Amino acid sequence: MKKLLLGDEAIAQGALDAGLSGVYAYPGTPSTEITEYIQNSPLAESRNVHRRWLVNEKTAMEEALGMSFMGKRAMVCMKHVGLNVCADPFVNSAMTGTNGGLVVLVADDPSMHSSQDEQDSRFYGKFAMIPMFEPSNQQEAYDMMADAFDFSEKVHLPVLMRVTTRMAHSRAVVETVDVPREENKLNYNARAKDWVLLPAFARKRNAFVTGQQAMLEQEAADSIYNKYIDAPNHSLGVIASGIAFNYLNECYPDGCPYPVLKISRYPLPKELVRRMTAACDAVLVAEEGQPFIEEAVRGIMPGDAMIKGRLTGELPRTGELNPDLMRRALGLPCMEGFAPCEDVVPRPPALCNGCGHRDVYAALNEVLEEYPDARVFGDIGCYTLGFLPPYNAIHSCVDMGASITMAKGAADAGQWPAVAVIGDSTFTHSGMTGLLDAINEQADITVIISDNLTTAMTGGQDSAGTNKFEAICRGLGVDEEHLKVVVPLPKNMAEIKETIRREIEYHGLSVIIPRRECMQTLKRHLKQQKK
Amino acid sequence: MYADTEKTFETAKEIREDTTMKTDIVLCGVGGQGILSIATVIGEAAMKEQLYIKQAEVHGMSQRGGDVQSNLRISSLPINSDLIGMGQADVIISMEPMEALRYLPYLNKNGWIITSSAPFVNIPDYPESDKLKRDYAMLDNVVTLDIEAMAKDNGIPRSANMILLGAAQKALGIEYAKLEDAVRSVFGRKGETVVEANLKAMAIGREAVLNNTVK
Numbered sequence: 001m002k003k004l005l006l007g008d009e010a011i012a013q014g015a016l017d018a019g020l021s022g023v024y025a026y027p028g029t030p031s032t033e034i035t036e037y038i039q040n041s042p043l044a045e046s047r048n049v050h051r052r053w054l055v056n057e058k059t060a061m062e063e064a065l066g067m068s069f070m071g072k073r074a075m076v077c078m079k080h081v082g083l084n085v086c087a088d089p090f091v092n093s094a095m096t097g098t099n100g101g102l103v104v105l106v107a108d109d110p111s112m113h114s115s116q117d118e119q120d121s122r123f124y125g126k127f128a129m130i131p132m133f134e135p136s137n138q139q140e141a142y143d144m145m146a147d148a149f150d151f152s153e154k155v156h157l158p159v160l161m162r163v164t165t166r167m168a169h170s171r172a173v174v175e176t177v178d179v180p181r182e183e184n185k186l187n188y189n190a191r192a193k194d195w196v197l198l199p200a201f202a203r204k205r206n207a208f209v210t211g212q213q214a215m216l217e218q219e220a221a222d223s224i225y226n227k228y229i230d231a232p233n234h235s236l237g238v239i240a241s242g243i244a245f246n247y248l249n250e251c252y253p254d255g256c257p258y259p260v261l262k263i264s265r266y267p268l269p270k271e272l273v274r275r276m277t278a279a280c281d282a283v284l285v286a287e288e289g290q291p292f293i294e295e296a297v298r299g300i301m302p303g304d305a306m307i308k309g310r311l312t313g314e315l316p317r318t319g320e321l322n323p324d325l326m327r328r329a330l331g332l333p334c335m336e337g338f339a340p341c342e343d344v345v346p347r348p349p350a351l352c353n354g355c356g357h358r359d360v361y362a363a364l365n366e367v368l369e370e371y372p373d374a375r376v377f378g379d380i381g382c383y384t385l386g387f388l389p390p391y392n393a394i395h396s397c398v399d400m401g402a403s404i405t406m407a408k409g410a411a412d413a414g415q416w417p418a419v420a421v422i423g424d425s426t427f428t429h430s431g432m433t434g435l436l437d438a439i440n441e442q443a444d445i446t447v448i449i450s451d452n453l454t455t456a457m458t459g460g461q462d463s464a465g466t467n468k469f470e471a472i473c474r475g476l477g478v479d480e481e482h483l484k485v486v487v488p489l490p491k492n493m494a495e496i497k498e499t500i501r502r503e504i505e506y507h508g509l510s511v512i513i514p515r516r517e518c519m520q521t522l523k524r525h526l527k528q529q530k531k
Numbered sequence: 532m533y534a535d536t537e538k539t540f541e542t543a544k545e546i547r548e549d550t551t552m553k554t555d556i557v558l559c560g561v562g563g564q565g566i567l568s569i570a571t572v573i574g575e576a577a578m579k580e581q582l583y584i585k586q587a588e589v590h591g592m593s594q595r596g597g598d599v600q601s602n603l604r605i606s607s608l609p610i611n612s613d614l615i616g617m618g619q620a621d622v623i624i625s626m627e628p629m630e631a632l633r634y635l636p637y638l639n640k641n642g643w644i645i646t647s648s649a650p651f652v653n654i655p656d657y658p659e660s661d662k663l664k665r666d667y668a669m670l671d672n673v674v675t676l677d678i679e680a681m682a683k684d685n686g687i688p689r690s691a692n693m694i695l696l697g698a699a700q701k702a703l704g705i706e707y708a709k710l711e712d713a714v715r716s717v718f719g720r721k722g723e724t725v726v727e728a729n730l731k732a733m734a735i736g737r738e739a740v741l742n743n744t745v746k
Contacts, residue, residue, distance in 0.1 A: 004574055004584060029590055113589070170587040170602075170613035171574060243613065250612035323616035337618025337639060341632040341666055343658040347561065349597035350653065382595065389655075459590070 008033035014145030021072035022050030024060035027458035028079030031107035057082035071187030101149030120289035221269035237280030285309035356516035359488035401430025428465035482510035560626030576713035690732035697736025
């Protein structure tokens with residue numbers, strides 16, 4: 001069957017066709033569409049594949065590991081920084097090993113289209129000593145899913161599948177199988193000594209997994225996804241991983257004149273690299289993300305081949321690749337287009353008209369005019385846009401949940417007023433634990449949980465804590481007197497301002513919950529009602 | 532040291548241009564203006580024509596009222612890159628006049644701009660209309676249409692983007708009937724009224740170009 005699919009959708013379809021029993025995820029650009037596709041899939045519905053959004057990447061990773069433990073195939077999906085959140089279970093899942101196939105799908109975002117850093121997940125895969133797949137196009141992404149699950153079950157290790165933004169968010173025609181594979185049966189594979197990571201047992205697993213590396217590398221060398229394509233001109237060789245391989249081919253529609261080593265599976269097969277460095281005068285390494293392969297190939301000893309890439313300036317040190325950067329690195333001329341138009345000005349994203357976050361910032365700003373020393377700690381979501389004009393309302397945005405904890409740290413240092421602004425979904429993702437710290441020390445901070453009843457920035461996915469925020473805050477120990485709910489609308493401005501002012505003046509911990517539905521999901525809901 | 536490859540590339544390109552269909556399209560506008568539905572219809576039509584397609588979209592943060600663009604490539608030969616190189620786009624289809632100009636460096640020297648003429652002003656420093664007029668006067672291959680007004684006048688206010696697509700049909704190199712088929716299958720599940728409105732919109736756009744009622 002031929003389908004026009006986003007890279008993310010190809011991955012989702014590939015996983016379903018490979019007998020997936022559960023997808024475990026928290027939304028994050030550019031990975032969100034994988035889980036959404038499975039949520040809308042009739043096959044997933046008929047098989048009752050697990051597909052609900054979860055609280056965060058750590059809970060997702062652990063739940064997927066639990067499913068794998070029972071013999072079924074599970075996939076965890078996240079954006080690159082999500083891997084930081086689940087680093088603990090991720091790294092230790094290599095120590096325990098797996099039973100049913102387990103694929104950890106991580107979508108990196110080089111050039112930071114929607115992210116706060118451009119970390120390269122391949123370093124995590126190497127660190128955890130697990131096999132990695134990196135597709136170069138949508139068809140390969142689809143095909144790889146079945147192989148990734150099979151391989152995970154063969155070597156009893158999780159497989160890291162790494163994609164990048166352009167792969168995740170680009171459509172192409174994908175040929176899919178007609179009959180999906182059956183799901184695995186429930187099958188507890190009693191290897192208790194592997195699964196209980198007490199030091200004495202974990203040491204044995206560590207030695208075993210470390211010992212597997214040569215085998216994993218050989219498997220990568222023999223894989224159909226890694227290819228050495230010879231060519232007559234040995235003045236240069238090109239190592240191209242993932243979608244860099246496409247950009248290379250774009251430069252040479254009739255075939256690259258130099259030998260090419262395509263890398264889509266790791267550990268990096270040293271024998272293929274050695275073949276290239278021995279045969280070519282120089283080697284250009286083109287990879288999306290950080291110089292992961294380049295550093296490995298370069299080492300620290302001088303070699304026979306000259307290694308070029310991001311570390312030597314042929315390619316830029318940061319940011320995603322594109323056909324023009326590739327042409328320049330290969331010494332090819334770029335096509336001539338028009339000069340940039342000087343009248344064009346930037347058009348940054350902004351909070352939607354009518355958005356409740358707008359009213360929250362408007363009120364907060366007016367109150368804080370009375371407190372020129374106030375510091376506002378922001379968080380990750382649409383409301384991060386409150387940093388931009390006209391609000392200029394926040395002083396930090398670091399990682400999921402950092403608003404509350406950083407406000408507390410600032411208060412510990414003597415800062416007053418210290419205000420945290422966090423969204424509902426981010427609060428349940430990583431804010432609750434920090435709030436407990438603040439409550440336990442009665443930190444003098446004001447926490448604003450701006451609740452729009454959804455995970456808005458990624459497109460309006462379910463938010464895990466909807467209808468539970470007051471109960472969560474009470475349960476953690478927030479004083480009832482200082483737990484306030486307001487409706488962020490211009491007509492309530494006086495009341496909201498008064499609430500904020502009072503809670504700042506209270507020298508202890510307060511939580512204010514402005515609650516009004518996101519304009520985007522509201523529009524969608526009204527449309528559905530009409531039907 | 533890479534000198535001869537340059538020549539090979541140029542010769543190969545000349546041969547290729549004789550025998551194959553290839554259109555590289557930059558679709559752009561402001562988040563929420565509906566450029567992705569244009570892309571979906573073109574993609575569907577290209578699939579019906581058995582062409583290869585690659586379409587890089589923008590999701591996430593920039594969708595919130597910021598500039599958005601999509602690189603859509605269709606070809607009778609397999610396509611490698613998801614992104615279009617500088618000076619390689621054959622056509623820029625834009626829902627907004629300043630946004631079209633943002634991607635000028637991607638347009639090839641013979642390429643076309645098909646754009647809505649109505650500015651979407653959600654930033655304080657949006658250029659004055661005289662400036663944009665001057666910029667457009669310097670370009671030869673331009674179609675500007677007040678698609679919002681045309682859609683409203685014809686009682687199909689929600690199909691402005693399909694007027695633009697109709698106007699772009701010639702530049703795309705896809706048969707008009709194939710685009711009509713694509714509209715039917717893309718909007719089919721929304722009912723016959725929606726399909727008809729979008730077909731009508733496309734016809735209006737196409738006619739505006741054929742009758743030379745635009746620049």
